[in-house]
Amino acid sequence: MFATFRHNLRNKFIAGVVIVLPVGITVVLLGMMFQWLDKFFAPLALRLTDRQIPGLGIISTVLLIFLVGLIVTSIIGRAFVSFGEHIVAKIPLIRSIYYGAKQLLETLTAEKRRAFTEVVLIEYPKKGSYSLGFITAETAPVIQENITTPLINVFVATTPNPTTGFLLLVPQKEVTILPISVEEGIKMVVSGGIIHPQSLPIV
CATH class of the missing domain: 2.30.30 (SH3 type barrels.)
Structure with missing residues (x-):
């Protein structure tokens, strides 16, 4: 009985990791990107407009992601993505994280x-x-x-x-x-x- 409980507990934990890890990594990376872009563009916007622009980091992050989307959907961009994935596939831990996140996002697309x-x-x-x-x-x-x-x-x-x-x-x-x-x-x-x-x- 205890062995069955332990087996079920392990399966539930692994199932949680499969979902949470890729999502968590995506959220953390987006948060880091937002903070970096906000620190980079906020002083520049202040010098140009003499005022703070709320949400500048979020706007910059959305525009950057959109720009990356435009690039990777082009022929040259797809070639770079393919080359990058080839390199990532050779790194064990990074490979698992990257492909896990990618598969989860693909699962949720219409x-x-x-x-x-x-x-x-x-x-x-x-x-x-x-x-x-x-x-x-x-x-x-x-x-x-x-x-x-x-x-x-x-x-x-x-x-x-x-x-x-x-x-x-x-x-x-x-x-x-x-x-x-x-x-x-x-x-x-x-x-x-x-x-x-x-x-x-x-x-």
């Missing part, structure tokens, strides 16, 4: 939720084993016209990086739709099953 329509359970990779998947769309006509059984495109994401995985064309009758949101499904994949909804259907 674009990710629109890409997946429903969370499903499929028998994969072998009989008796099941995988969590996400329906992306109906199978393309060029494929479906060669198969008599109706198929569905199911994306099976990998843990802990849900941006990679496998595209499976699964017979519609073999797909079990789960009563959970796409966001809950992605969190379950990212955490390796530590974070999960309270109830799932038994297959």
Whole structure:
């Protein structure tokens, strides 16, 4: 009984760390950026306008983040980001923190939720084993016209990086739709099953 309690306690703690650590680091970094920009621009604004400008650090932080967004979405910017991630991937601790924060932010974006329509359970990779998947769309006509059984495109994401995985064309009758949101499904994949909804259907 004590071993079960200790196991549950550890799982709950790890689940909390998975969520809190990336968010906490993001908040701390934004706070540091705000303070630095406020100290840098406040004296300059005072000399130019002869008065203090409230919230200058926040405004500067928002503008800086927007500028970074413009840069990284350009072709040259994406190349620099790719190079930076290649370097980060070689640093064990920094790598875990960076990719954890990145995956959490990607989980919460509307674009990710629109890409997946429903969370499903499929028998994969072998009989008796099941995988969590996400329906992306109906199978393309060029494929479906060669198969008599109706198929569905199911994306099976990998843990802990849900941006990679496998595209499976699964017979519609073999797909079990789960009563959970796409966001809950992605969190379950990212955490390796530590974070999960309270109830799932038994297959």
